Amino acid sequence: MKTHPAGEASPIVVQDLSAQYRTKGRVSGYALRGVSFEVRAGEVLGVLGESGGGKSTLARILAGELVRKGAGGYDIRISGGDAFVNGVALRTISQAKRNRLTFHTAYLAQDANDRLERSSTVAELLQQPIFARDKRFDPQAAQNRALTVLDAVSLPLAVMEKYPYELSDGQRQRVALARALVLGPNVLIADEPTAGIDVTVRDTVLRVITQLRQDPRFAGLVITHDLAVLRQLGAKVAIVHDGVIVGYGEIDDVFRNPDHPYVSRLAKALGA
Ligand SMILES: Nc1ncnc2c1ncn2[C@@H]1O[C@H](COP(=O)(O)OP(=O)(O)OP(=O)(O)O)[C@@H](O)[C@H]1O
Known part of the structure; x- marks a missing residue:
């Protein structure tokens, strides 16, 4: 099993990751293009961005769910770079090893309740x-x-x-x-856990993350546009646009000094 070269690395490491979808034998355009970041132990990273930007693709890869069969199924191909969860490279591991790895990962897909x-x-x-x-x-x-x-x-x-x-x-x-x-995971990957559902779920999600954080090896990646939740968690943010990260860092730094027109637009839309 290939492991991260840095040994005791962050629980989530994404290095120059590019990904495409395979549909009926054909490979699509890039859903992610050269994305890099880390989520260190104790940290929560909020991922924001427009629809189709690549957020769910990132979550699926980190959760080890590159392939899903049945309705709403998909087949993701990591075409460049790699992602490491708890030090294990996701690009090259077998399905059996991937299953074992996912015991340590809590994945809440966008449609988890369905x-x-x-x-x-x-x-x-x-x-x-x-x-x-x-x-x-x-x-x-x-x-x-x-x-x-x-x-x-x-x-x-x-x-x-x-x-x-x-x-x-x-x-x-x-x-x-x-x-x-x-299973007592140390990594949480949550895709819009508080969107469109009753507001009390939001408090539960916050409480659960606070509890999980007691594990010194905890790292969370949460896709949400709920800045209040991210602020309460002291999260950093990554802004994903058209498959690339166009903003990364502390919430206020990212939105006050936007490096990309999309970040300015998002800041306005969210009142950040
Ligand atoms: N099952 C699939 N098959 C083929 N292409 C897909 C599939 N799912 C997503 N894509 C493509 O991958 C790109 C990234 O989509 P992704 O779902 O990751 O974006 P997103 O930021 O999560 O959007 P949303 O906020 O709407 O969930 C888009 O171009 C999308 O069309």
């Missing part, structure tokens, strides 16, 4: 990742773990026996978040 399997109860959904990692895991311990993450996302016990379709959008979003947390 992805929950309809035929499983919340209790089952929360325990599935535990048994996927270790078939012989003690069932009582797995249930306790599920209860702990349920509580962390402020859902009542009664939700455990329900099916996703019996829940509200906000509750489903909380279940998806709880499921992402159940």
